[in-house]
Amino acid sequence: MxxxxxxxxxxIVVAGAGAAGCxxxxxxxxxxxxxxxxxxxxxxxxxxxxxxxxxxxxxxxxxxxxxxxxxxxxxxxxxxxxxxxxxxxxxxxxxxxxxxxxxxxxxxxxxxxxxxxxxxxxxxxxxxxxxxxxxxxxxxxxxxxxxxxxxxxxxxxxxxxxxxxxxxxxxxxxxxxxxxxxxxxxxxxxxxxxxxxxxxxxxxxxxxxxxxxxxxxxxxxxxxxxxxxxxxxxxxxxxxxxMMAVNGVAPPGSRHGFFAMFIYASGFLWVAPDGTRFVNETPQTGHGQARLHGSYELFPRLPMHVIFDERTRLAGPISPDADVMAVGWQVLMNGYRWSADNTAEIASGWIHRADTPAALAAALGVPADQLTATIDRYNAACAAGRDDAFGRPAKTLVPVDQPPFYAYTAKPMLAWTxxxxxxxxxxxxxxxxxxxxxxxxxxxxxxxxxxxxxxxxxxxxxxxxxxxxxxxxxxxxxxxxxxxxxxxxxxxxxxxxxxxxxxxxxxxxxxxxxxxxxxxxxxxxxxxxxxCLRGRRRLPARARRPSGPDHSRDPRPVRRIESP
Missing domain, CATH: 3.50.50.60 (FAD/NAD(P)-binding domain)
Structure with a gap:
């Protein structure tokens, strides 16, 4: 003892020196x-x-x-x-x-x-x-x-x-x-x-x-x-x-993760461990809840594989850097800056790369025929401009069809309870x-x-x-x-x-x-x-909010995001 x-x-004794404690x-x-x-x-x-x-x-x-x-x-x-x-x-x-x-x-x-x-x-x-x-x-x-x-x-x-x-x-x-x-x-x-x-x-x-x-x-x-x-x-x-969670990806051996937000492109889909698509990937989300099936549910709740292609890789970093979103332990305390074209994270093995969906499935350990069929159905929905399976908005339906193909495993990243x-x-x-x-x-x-x-x-x-x-x-x-x-x-x-x-x-x-x-x-x-993080831009607004950040220093189109 x-x-x-x-x-x-x-x-008085106060335990904890965050916002409430101070x-x-x-x-x-x-x-x-x-x-x-x-x-x-x-x-x-x-x-x-x-x-x-x-x-x-x-x-x-x-x-x-x-x-x-x-x-x-x-x-x-x-x-x-x-x-x-x-x-x-x-x-x-x-x-x-x-x-x-x-x-x-x-x-x-x-x-x-x-x-x-x-x-x-x-x-x-x-x-x-x-x-x-x-x-x-x-x-x-x-x-x-x-x-x-x-x-x-x-x-x-x-x-x-x-x-x-x-x-x-x-x-x-x-x-x-x-x-x-x-x-x-x-x-x-x-x-x-x-x-x-x-x-x-x-x-x-x-x-x-x-x-x-x-x-x-x-x-x-x-x-x-x-x-x-x-x-x-x-x-x-x-x-x-x-709780409040967001989709996150953590480097091997680290407890801290990064926001996995795709703010520069929407050519991606989510699949379950069996290789099937299971949800609208772009729901109306709040700080922890999303409108799903007519009610507000905790979201995300499940691990998933995130699939995208070369077009999306080149559009910009999967995780926003400190110039866009100066929050989170990895960014502020560890000082990590996600690479602009995601190549550093691919080289580190955080993101899988393959020439075909079948080869990507092998890297993920999911059935190759199932993942291939899932991507084909998603691309067909993009071509039709209508997602009958899960109701994803037409403006976000961008095909995943330009090889090579990429994937990483995302989990609900806990921001707070x-x-x-x-x-x-x-x-x-x-x-x-x-x-x-x-x-x-x-x-x-x-x-x-x-x-x-x-x-x-x-x-x-x-x-x-x-x-x-x-x-x-x-x-x-x-x-x-x-x-x-x-x-x-x-x-x-x-x-x-x-x-x-x-x-x-x-x-x-x-x-x-x-x-x-x-x-x-x-x-x-x-x-x-x-x-080392002074001089950053303001955080962009949510996707459905009418005005957003100043992109004068970055001409890439952006999907607006939120901060916890």
């Missing part, structure tokens, strides 16, 4: 609490999925209509009305709060709602992001610097291990953290879990999502640590079967009877609001909104338990709209030690992979 390295006491720590600090922010990863890999995300949040035009939209997106998986209304109100303040941290907030592109047919979608005002640019760690930089400017104790490479509970009341009173020399920290106001999802834990992924070893888009820190701590404290769970400990409108974690577990909070993808469908920019908005809620509520709880122990709150204007002030729920704060790396972040330092 690991040894104990002593104990200490603060007002928002919680800042909010609690600004309410007058002392805050300890624990980050599992070392400085150069800190920030969870926030660090490699698009860093955008949706522009909530109207709180009442946003509540309607969220109810519509949930469908037959309704949320408590108190959570819906709090989410709708608090996500209205994300832009003004980010601006209060010193950032310039601007729109990016002309993004439309992914579910325009649903009631309430008129609340959706597109993406807002730092400097009007997506990705490249911009949001994480802003949040990290804001933490560094405050008297918040940030400890990197310090994983949260387990919660401490009162034997008399069951309330969460602290946390044990660290590697070999664990340290017990008493949290007078509470512990806020912002530890991210469980996509990097293969056992949890198999149990809750039914996926076997999917490639990962984001941080390896997302191993369900907060989920297990909360469950041991008696937490109920929600949304555990919900949505399920976790159930929480209420104050971000308090609930037990199976619906009672709040005193002193325990959760925010971000460890306990996402979204029970089913979600739109672009929803996850960052949710993380910041409920991170701030958790921070304020925990800080106020500390003040109520010991009203004379806190310093005065930081005097900063709070975001308001049309004369309405924000709800006064509380959040965690931090104390002041081990801030060397925080000061470095505040000074604007960045890990090497991020330094």
């Amino acid at each position: 690991a040894g104990q390295a002593g104990s200490e006491t603060v007002d 928002a919680a720590a800042i909010a609690a600090h600004d309410e007058g609490a002392s805050v300890l922010l624990l980050e599992k990863m070392p400085t150069e890999e800190a920030g969870g999925n926030t660090r490699v995300s698009g860093g955008a949040w949706f522009d909530n035009r109207d709180a009442e209509r946003a509540a309607v939209y969220l109810r519509s997106l949930c469908g037959d998986r309704p949320l408590p009305e108190t959570v819906v209304r709090t989410w709708a109100r608090e996500t209205r303040h994300v832009s003004s709060w980010i601006e209060s941290l010193g950032a310039v907030v601007a729109p990016n592109g002309d993004y439309k709602p992914e579910y325009p047919e649903l009631d309430g979608s008129d609340c959706y005002g597109g993406y807002r992001c730092v400097d009007g640019e997506l990705g490249a760690g911009r949001l994480y930089d802003v949040l990290s610097k804001a933490v560094g400017k405050r008297d918040i104790d940030v400890r990197y490479d310090t994983p949260a291990r387990r919660l401490v509970r009162s034997p008399e009341t069951g309330a969460v009173t602290g946390i044990v953290a660290g590697h070999d020399a664990e340290q017990q920290i008493t949290a007078r106001g509470g512990v806020i879990l912002a530890t991210g999802g469980f996509e990097a834990d293969p056992e949890m992924v198999r149990t809750y999502l039914g996926l076997a070893d999917p490639p990962l888009w984001g941080s390896l820190a997302a191993t369900g640590d907060g989920h297990r701590m909360a469950m041991r404290a008696g937490a109920d769970l929600w949304h555990m079967d919900n 949505n399920g976790g400990p159930r929480r209420d409108e104050h971000a308090r974690v609930l037990d199976p009877d619906g009672a709040a577990i005193a002193g325990l909070y959760a925010a971000g993808t460890v306990s996402s609001t979204y029970s089913w469908c979600k739109d672009g920019g929803f996850h960052i908005a949710d993380a910041i909104a409920f991170g701030r809620i958790a921070g304020r509520h925990a800080a106020n709880r500390r003040s109520e338990l010991s009203p004379h122990s806190q310093r005065p709150p930081r005097s900063e204007p709070k975001a308001s709209e049309e004369g309405a002030t924000e709800s006064s729920t509380s959040a965690p704060a931090t104390c002041g030690r081990s801030r060397r790396t925080v000061r470095a972040l505040a000074a604007g330092t960045r890990s090497r992979p991020l330094q």
Whole structure:
């Protein structure tokens, strides 16, 4: 058993330094609490999925209509009305709060709602992001610097291990953290879990999502640590079967994958392991769901072989590079740049090449006659301009008929999970009877609001909104338990709209030690992979959105894409 390295006491402990954790720590600090922010990863890999995300949040035009939209997106998986209304109100303040941290907030592109047919979608005002640019760690930089400017104790490479509970009341009173020399920290106001999802834990992924070893888009820190701590404290769970995945391809031996998106061409088809085509390859997709057979279903769900020809290979890279889509671990943290004509990936063996469909089938291990017949039927549909089998739009029906032929195996690449400990409108974690577990909070993808469908920019908005809620509520709880122990709150204007002030729920704060790396972040330092990705273009818009990126530096036609 690991040894104990002593104990200490603060007002609030926040576990996880992504968007939710930073928002919680800042909010609690600004309410007058002392805050300890624990980050599992070392400085150069800190920030969870926030660090490699698009860093955008949706522009909530109207709180009442946003509540309607969220109810519509949930469908037959309704949320408590108190959570819906709090989410709708608090996500209205994300832009003004980010601006209060010193950032310039601007729109990016002309993004439309992914579910325009649903009631309430008129609340959706597109993406807002730092400097009007997506990705490249911009949001994480802003949040990290804001933490560094405050008297918040940030400890990197310090994983949260387990919660401490009162034997008399069951309330969460602290946390044990660290590697070999664990340290017990008493949290007078509470512990806020912002530890991210469980996509990097293969056992949890198999149990809750039914996926076997999917490639990962984001941080390896997302191993369900907060989920297990909360469950041991008696937490109920929600949304555990919900997720956001995209088609991805992972190099042999790597857990991280690349988006496999074909944004420059549509001459490709998907086949199952038996060589048969099984779905429209270009469905109306959202952030995790697609409209299939009259309902919204998780998509993609199955591994598949992706077949294309020489025409498509020459059209452009299968996976967008940082100039187009500066997101994802492989691109931002590993610094990989996909070759413009896919030749490097073919040479590396990630993509199979063959002169005939039959030879390609042999490389894939599928029946040659079946794959050949499947490609022939697809090409016949292209010639007819009509896909009777699966309803693929005619404008996307480009034949696969120019040898040589190519294929790679794609899997659902997990961007994030949505399920976790159930929480209420104050971000308090609930037990199976619906009672709040005193002193325990959760925010971000460890306990996402979204029970089913979600739109672009929803996850960052949710993380910041409920991170701030958790921070304020925990800080106020500390003040109520010991009203004379806190310093005065930081005097900063709070975001308001049309004369309405924000709800006064509380959040965690931090104390002041081990801030060397925080000061470095505040000074604007960045890990090497991020330094080499400046000057990128804005992320293109979705295929059905009316306007998109500036292609003046690249004359190739593009299918517009989306960012998680």
